[in-house]
Amino acid sequence: MRPMIISVASGKGGTGKTTIATSLATVLGSSAQLLDCDVEEPNCHILMKPVLQTVESITVPVPIVEMDKCTLCGKCGEVCRFSSIVVIGNQVLTFPEMCHGCGGCSLLCPEKAITEGCRELGVIETGLAGPVEFVHGRLRIGEAMSPPLIRAVKAQINPHKLAILDAPPGASCPVIHTVMGSDFIILVTEPTPFGLHDLKIAVEAISHLAIPLGVILNRSDVGDREVHKFCMQMDIPLLAEIPHDRQIAEGYARGNLLVVSAPQYIREFLEIFKKITELINGSKSNLKEALS
Amino acid sequence: MKIAVTSMGKEIDSQVDPRFGRAQYIVILDQSGTVLEAVDNSQNLNAMRGAGIQAAKFLADRKVDVLMTGHCGPNAFTTLKAAGIKVVIGQSGTVKEAFDRLNRNEVAFTDKPNVEGHW
Numbered sequence: 001m002r003p004m005i006i007s008v009a010s011g012k013g014g015t016g017k018t019t020i021a022t023s024l025a026t027v028l029g030s031s032a033q034l035l036d037c038d039v040e041e042p043n044c045h046i047l048m049k050p051v052l053q054t055v056e057s058i059t060v061p062v063p064i065v066e067m068d069k070c071t072l073c074g075k076c077g078e079v080c081r082f083s084s085i086v087v088i089g090n091q092v093l094t095f096p097e098m099c100h101g102c103g104g105c106s107l108l109c110p111e112k113a114i115t116e117g118c119r120e121l122g123v124i125e126t127g128l129a130g131p132v133e134f135v136h137g138r139l140r141i142g143e144a145m146s147p148p149l150i151r152a153v154k155a156q157i158n159p160h161k162l163a164i165l166d167a168p169p170g171a172s173c174p175v176i177h178t179v180m181g182s183d184f185i186i187l188v189t190e191p192t193p194f195g196l197h198d199l200k201i202a203v204e205a206i207s208h209l210a211i212p213l214g215v216i217l218n219r220s221d222v223g224d225r226e227v228h229k230f231c232m233q234m235d236i237p238l239l240a241e242i243p244h245d246r247q248i249a250e251g252y253a254r255g256n257l258l259v260v261s262a263p264q265y266i267r268e269f270l271e272i273f274k275k276i277t278e279l280i281n282g283s284k285s286n287l288k289e290a291l292s
Numbered sequence: 293m294k295i296a297v298t299s300m301g302k303e304i305d306s307q308v309d310p311r312f313g314r315a316q317y318i319v320i321l322d323q324s325g326t327v328l329e330a331v332d333n334s335q336n337l338n339a340m341r342g343a344g345i346q347a348a349k350f351l352a353d354r355k356v357d358v359l360m361t362g363h364c365g366p367n368a369f370t371t372l373k374a375a376g377i378k379v380v381i382g383q384s385g386t387v388k389e390a391f392d393r394l395n396r397n398e399v400a401f402t403d404k405p406n407v408e409g410h411w
Contacts, residue, residue, distance in 0.1 A: 088349060088374040095345065
């Protein structure tokens with residue numbers, strides 16, 4: 001199988017992103033790598049039960065000012081768009097918790113008075129869940145900035161595998177950082193006014209990235225038909241409908257994978273993967289046509 | 293002495309804006325109560341982060357001595373303190389009323405922020 005990156009996102013929380021991502025990775029077996037990019041509340045490991053082998057601490061650089069070298073010129077403060085370093089009177093104040101670690105202040109300091117310390121963002125753990133390569137990030141409690149940790153998780157993408165990325169809910173920076181660079185985005189939603197509302201926001205945010213996407217409708221037999229209508233209008237392919245099945249719910253409540261507690265869905269997940277492959281190839285040939 | 297009051301407008305009769313970093317305007321007065329300038333703070337108002345720090349830096353550059361506002365967060369307060377600017381919180385009503393309270397010695401300077409960041 002050709003390597004590719006598939007992100008699973010949703011907009012609304014609790015729609016079944018992790019359920020879909022973990023079962024997709026499981027049916028693809030040794031071809032797959034699962035990366036949990038929901039670093040604030042990673043939970044793929046609960047379903048995948050990986051044996052973790054490595055732990056790596058991830059940090060961002062923060063400025064440390066040597067005041068005996070500083071001439072109070074203020075260039076550091078001018079370049080910092082997050083106000084994490086500022087010259088006030090004869091002092092240089094730093095706000096390390098606001099620093100995004102770009103290194104601009106130390107680069108521009110004419111006196112070379114700024115060195116880089118570090119702030120821990122969290123850790124990355126890797127291992128194996130059966131034949132599936134497993135990676136997740138865990139954001140340090142109290143840390144507000146997740147995108148650099150998400151980038152560190154994505155740096156672990158194995159270019160020889162089918163990488164499945166489980167995104168956080170929402171439609172802001174952490175989601176965009178997760179799905180950027182993917183070949184395909186699966187949006188998981190439920191057929192309720194809430195699912196539809198947040199799906200619209202996610203579609204609008206993600207459409208700027210020009211990545212092909214499709215919807216999986218979870219608990220598809222509850223609620224209404226509005227998500228179906230929206231997908232038709234927007235020409236978004238509906239990849240699968242997974243009903244509100246007691247067998248799945250019971251398995252989930254025990255922390256078991258969907259395709260383990262309800263193995264009749266293995267075929268459905270292989271079918272989802274086949275559709276995604278076709279859609280990616282289709283969008284590439286469309287692009288070729290558009291360019292020729 | 294220069295006094296800065298966060299404000300919803302440019303006039304001395306404008307209402308005090310309770311926010312500091314994201315105030316709409318900052319009115320700077322001299323000790324007689326004459327408006328020296330009214331600064332449009334809209335750039336800071338839309339800042340992603342660090343609005344309080346930037347506003348404090350601005351007041352430091354303008355050599356303001358006293359800030360009168362509604363609320364002040366921790367990063368803004370640290371920066372104001374470093375600049376030696378005294379802070380009066382809990383202000384409301386008009387800019388003039390706030391200034392008069394200072395003039396009549398009816399206010400106290402705070403020694404700590406009164407809200408969390410991003411309140």
